[in-house]
Amino acid sequence: MLDVWTEKYRPRAFNEIVSQSIAINNLKKFVKSTNIPHLIFTGPAGTGKTSTALIMAKHFLKEENLDANLLELNASDTVRMEYVREVLKNFVNQSLVKDGTLKFVILDEADNIPGQVQQALRRIIEKASNNIKFILLCNYINRIIDPIVSRCAVFRFVSLPKEKIIERLKYISEKEKLKIPSDTSDEFFNQLFFISGGDLRKAINTLQMAVALELLDNLDTNEILKISGFLDKKTLDRLIMALKSKDYMKSREIIGSIETLDSRNFIRQLVEILPSLNIDPKKIINLWTSIGDVDYRISQGADEGIQISALLAIVIENVQ
Numbered sequence: 001m002l003d004v005w006t007e008k009y010r011p012r013a014f015n016e017i018v019s020q021s022i023a024i025n026n027l028k029k030f031v032k033s034t035n036i037p038h039l040i041f042t043g044p045a046g047t048g049k050t051s052t053a054l055i056m057a058k059h060f061l062k063e064e065n066l067d068a069n070l071l072e073l074n075a076s077d078t079v080r081m082e083y084v085r086e087v088l089k090n091f092v093n094q095s096l097v098k099d100g101t102l103k104f105v106i107l108d109e110a111d112n113i114p115g116q117v118q119q120a121l122r123r124i125i126e127k128a129s130n131n132i133k134f135i136l137l138c139n140y141i142n143r144i145i146d147p148i149v150s151r152c153a154v155f156r157f158v159s160l161p162k163e164k165i166i167e168r169l170k171y172i173s174e175k176e177k178l179k180i181p182s183d184t185s186d187e188f189f190n191q192l193f194f195i196s197g198g199d200l201r202k203a204i205n206t207l208q209m210a211v212a213l214e215l216l217d218n219l220d221t222n223e224i225l226k227i228s229g230f231l232d233k234k235t236l237d238r239l240i241m242a243l244k245s246k247d248y249m250k251s252r253e254i255i256g257s258i259e260t261l262d263s264r265n266f267i268r269q270l271v272e273i274l275p276s277l278n279i280d281p282k283k284i285i286n287l288w289t290s291i292g293d294v295d296y297r298i299s300q301g302a303d304e305g306i307q308i309s310a311l312l313a314i315v316i317e318n319v320q
């Protein structure tokens with residue numbers, strides 16, 4: 001059975017967390033005292049929030065007390081407020097230790113908790129005794145109600161930079177004794193970074209998938225792009241040609257022929273190729289606005305086919 005590398009290489013100590021030095025340095029100061037505030041970790045996916053929350057909790061808890069003193073809840077558990085109340089009440093009351101041992105509640109995806117439930121949660125946080133510490137994890141802090149935010153110390157996690165992602169991937173490759181052909185190794189890691197968009201979990205998963213599919217032997221970076229829902233280089237080149245010659249039907253045909261297209265990934269690729277498209281410099285700002293709008297609409301569930309068709313039309317309109 002294959003290990004899941006994101007778990008196998010999940011950081012277990014502060015010094016294994018890559019980047020995030022501002023958050024980590026401050027948290028290290030916090031853990032020196034027992035009087036820590038409730039915490040919110042906010043930032044993009046796969047940047048170390050859950051890992052850091054677990055490290056925090058484990059710093060204060062003995063291994064054998066972990067079950068009794070650490071509660072992990074996910075947003076989907078909180079849809080029924082009654083359930084949350086019950087679970088939290090049990091957790092808080094269980095063997096209340098007199099010596100002030102801390103207990104942790106890690107609330108994952110806190111930004112997906114409905115507003116009503118957040119209000120109830122706020123009261124639970126307010127009333128919780130001093131030894132209960134909440135750690136809320138979220139991607140978008142503006143979806144958490146102010147009264148909760150103001151009761152917590154907020155730590156912002158950032159997308160990981162290219163060199164950090166590649167460094168970690170190389171570390172894992174070494175540990176796993178992967179054979180990456182040296183002539184394509186740079187291209188391979190660059191591509192894994194591009195695919196990840198700064199999400200280390202995605203980068204590690206893509207690396208493991210490439211290994212599982214035996215793509216390393218005859219390293220074909222195009223295959224890796226394809227399985228990750230991007231256009232391979234040849235298709236991308238054909239698309240560039242079609243866009244430059246303002247051939248709208250052709251560009252739609254190319255996009256339509258890709259079964260595994262992920263539209264938001266495609267938008268990232270489009271952004272990368274913009275400089276090669278001879279866009280009228282006076283129109284570039286409007287074009288960026290449109291790209292942002294389309295990306296947003298897709299993120300909100302708009303019909304991807306229609307949005308991408310519209311985007312191709314807008315790009316072609318702005319090609320000189």
Ligand SMILES: Nc1ncnc2c1ncn2[C@@H]1O[C@H](COP(=O)(O)OP(=O)(O)OP(=O)(O)O)[C@@H](O)[C@H]1O
Pocket residue numbers: 005006007009010011016017018019020043044045046047048049050051052137138139200201204
């Ligand atoms: N800063 C980091 N340093 C080291 N490893 C990391 C870091 N960020 C992510 N990882 C790797 O990615 C995996 C997922 O990280 P983690 O669960 O901490 O991300 P997250 O920020 O909680 O993401 P999400 O918002 O999707 O829950 C970890 O197991 C680890 O392998």
Ligand SMILES: [Mg+2]
Pocket residue numbers: 049050051108137
């Ligand atoms: Mg997480």
